Amino acid sequence: MTEAMRQAELQRIDTLTVAEAVAYVNRLVSRLNRSDCSEEERNNGVELLGRLTERVRFLNITLEPVIYRTV
Secondary structure (H helix, E strand, C coil): CCHHHHHHHHHHHCCCCHHHHHHHHHHHHHHHCCCCCCHHHHHHHHHHHHHHHHHCCCCCCCCCCHHHHHC
């Protein structure tokens, strides 16, 4: 995910309905948990998740630490 894509996604998040935000979180977490996700993508994804959590307060998003996936 490039910087321009990340900025576009951050702006898009502000227009999502609650149902769309929940679906977006599911897709994003799935993408972040893939083994081929780069560190930059992961950092951008975490920022997006933070924005989503601010937008939809009831979302309880937790990502397992990377170390658990590599062990």
